Amino acid sequence: MEITVKVKRCNPQGNADCKPSWQSYDIKAEVGMSVLEVLLDVIAGVDPSLVCRRSCRSAICGSCAMKINGRPLLACDTQIIEEYEKAGRIELEPLDNHRVIKDLAVFQEPPWDEFDKIIPYLNEKDKDVAMTAEDEHAIDASQKCIMCGSCNSVCNALEMEKNYLGPAALAKAWRFVGDVREGKKEKRLDRLSQEHGIWDCVRCVHCTEYCPKDVAPLSAIERLRDKAMAYGIDDNHGAKHSTAMVDSIRRVGRLDEAAMTFKTLGLLRSIGMIPFGMKMEMHGKMPHPVVLPAIDGIDEVRKIMDKREEEKKKEELD
Amino acid sequence: MSLKFAYYPGCASKEITRESSDTTLKVAPLLDIELKEMPKANCCGAGLLKDYDYKLHLAMNARIFAEAEGMGLDIMTICSTCLMVMSTANSELKNDEKLLAETNELLGEAGLTYKGTIDIKHFLWVVMKEVGAEKLKGLVKRPLKGIRLASFYGCHTLRPSSVLGFDDPLNPTSMEEITAALGAESVDYDGRTKCCGFQADLVTEEVALAMTAKRLLSAKDSGAHSVVTPCPFCHINLDSYQSKAERVAGRKIDIPVLHFTQALGIALGLSSKDMGLDRHMVPLQDLLDSI
Ligand code: SF4
Ligand code: SF4
Ligand code: FES
Numbered sequence: 001m002e003i004t005v006k007v008k009r010c011n012p013q014g015n016a017d018c019k020p021s022w023q024s025y026d027i028k029a030e031v032g033m034s035v036l037e038v039l040l041d042v043i044a045g046v047d048p049s050l051v052c053r054r055s056c057r058s059a060i061c062g063s064c065a066m067k068i069n070g071r072p073l074l075a076c077d078t079q080i081i082e083e084y085e086k087a088g089r090i091e092l093e094p095l096d097n098h099r100v101i102k103d104l105a106v107f108q109e110p111p112w113d114e115f116d117k118i119i120p121y122l123n124e125k126d127k128d129v130a131m132t133a134e135d136e137h138a139i140d141a142s143q144k145c146i147m148c149g150s151c152n153s154v155c156n157a158l159e160m161e162k163n164y165l166g167p168a169a170l171a172k173a174w175r176f177v178g179d180v181r182e183g184k185k186e187k188r189l190d191r192l193s194q195e196h197g198i199w200d201c202v203r204c205v206h207c208t209e210y211c212p213k214d215v216a217p218l219s220a221i222e223r224l225r226d227k228a229m230a231y232g233i234d235d236n237h238g239a240k241h242s243t244a245m246v247d248s249i250r251r252v253g254r255l256d257e258a259a260m261t262f263k264t265l266g267l268l269r270s271i272g273m274i275p276f277g278m279k280m281e282m283h284g285k286m287p288h289p290v291v292l293p294a295i296d297g298i299d300e301v302r303k304i305m306d307k308r309e310e311e312k313k314k315e316e317l318d
Numbered sequence: 319m320s321l322k323f324a325y326y327p328g329c330a331s332k333e334i335t336r337e338s339s340d341t342t343l344k345v346a347p348l349l350d351i352e353l354k355e356m357p358k359a360n361c362c363g364a365g366l367l368k369d370y371d372y373k374l375h376l377a378m379n380a381r382i383f384a385e386a387e388g389m390g391l392d393i394m395t396i397c398s399t400c401l402m403v404m405s406t407a408n409s410e411l412k413n414d415e416k417l418l419a420e421t422n423e424l425l426g427e428a429g430l431t432y433k434g435t436i437d438i439k440h441f442l443w444v445v446m447k448e449v450g451a452e453k454l455k456g457l458v459k460r461p462l463k464g465i466r467l468a469s470f471y472g473c474h475t476l477r478p479s480s481v482l483g484f485d486d487p488l489n490p491t492s493m494e495e496i497t498a499a500l501g502a503e504s505v506d507y508d509g510r511t512k513c514c515g516f517q518a519d520l521v522t523e524e525v526a527l528a529m530t531a532k533r534l535l536s537a538k539d540s541g542a543h544s545v546v547t548p549c550p551f552c553h554i555n556l557d558s559y560q561s562k563a564e565r566v567a568g569r570k571i572d573i574p575v576l577h578f579t580q581a582l583g584i585a586l587g588l589s590s591k592d593m594g595l596d597r598h599m600v601p602l603q604d605l606l607d608s609i
Contacts, residue, residue: 206477238369261520284597285597304377304428
């Protein structure tokens, strides 16, 4: 089948603002060919100046991730004819949120530098701990990560805040924090709760959506937050925000925005919001905490919450 | 045959964006949709409860589902975050007997059980799949002619698609199809399927506002007359916080933001008062005058 492959090309040579341009290659694709195979053919036979990354060619090294028709995918794991028939075009671009080396190859330092920051090895406990199948299941997904950077490339938080650790590294962090054999969980969680750690995530679900290995980084981040709070590491806006939500549900069964603002930001910053609040008030947009009535059956809510708090006390933190 | 649902507007749409729920309650009968209130329903936790404690998050969500199950109805919501939070919790409970049993043990404390029989739908899906664009077209009284809309989907309307699965997370079309049926044009723009930043408003406010500004500017620069969104939380950032976002952007943005429900309402002939249009922070008058 004859297909025109369009590649977004750019050769920054250290220069940050390089203007990319599109180049088309007319190729002959055979059934069974991956996008990567086609690219390697082009490089070998047509245009040796074209650059892409690859190593394993079998979807395990994470090197060949790129945007294929707007979506981050592994080029070696994407059938070109299938993709063409689905989208009616083949457009290749380098991953977003990464610095381009040339054409389709990007620097992989983020996320690799971030992997270093989360200390990617086990700190063993003093005593031996046997791992059950269930224990393993808790970190199963995060062990499947091949460090391709796709999740980071679509992360909305990372798009705006370059210092955020990002979903790839945090999924890896859960792989250790969630491991029953790990000896320094609290210390890890303490570090992860600091600025630009677990609380920078805006829960956009893009990472989980586009990860080619079903790692579900967002679930890992949610587990890390849950664990950090269980350890009492809650002196930050993120944890205060979640705790305020729980208090609000216990009190009235629903979201009490005014009280949540106050509890998350504290008195001083809440006062700073008053002028804006008055503007909202003019449009009837300020919630009134004093008159917010509880839902029917609020007792049920409290009973369930009490029971769960009791259970939690019995659950050991290791 | 009329459609019938247990109605879960979500906390935002009961208070801060109640204009969206008010509009839904007026639009639904016009579409032959019957909505039954859920007086007992608690907050789904918006994901924050999951951060605090996963099992409590499941139990509180299951309490909502149990009420709908008791009514013998599926849930319809107009909040995308509620949709995502409830649907993922529901799918986990339905696919894991042990988790369901553990959750029911907690519910048992309040004399409740959830059997795992209900589904959760967004109003957008119901309009798209169960009412249908064709029927909708026939009901339009005031076509949105000449209006260019920038559909802002909201992350939780589309993702994770493995659970929600209603529209393509990368190239969704439902909003454009519905608004086309109402007579409007659509623009394509960069922020269409990206995040409004809401969940960071109280945590990393500057990041949230920069995100809001970026999405709004890309809508504005695409030539849209208005944004339209199916998510109340997106609406809070895009409309209520637009003036704050302008400060971060260092530039006036000034683009009105409709709730999805209001786009329906306008076209189906509801009055501005019915839809609480005066509650918006960015005025809508020019837009309405041009219809
Ligand atoms: S979590 Fe998934 S998308 Fe992210 S680096 Fe690992 S394999 Fe790639
Ligand atoms: S859910 Fe969080 S970590 Fe994942 S892509 Fe969105 S902001 Fe990034
Ligand atoms: S080349 Fe290794 S994952 Fe594609």
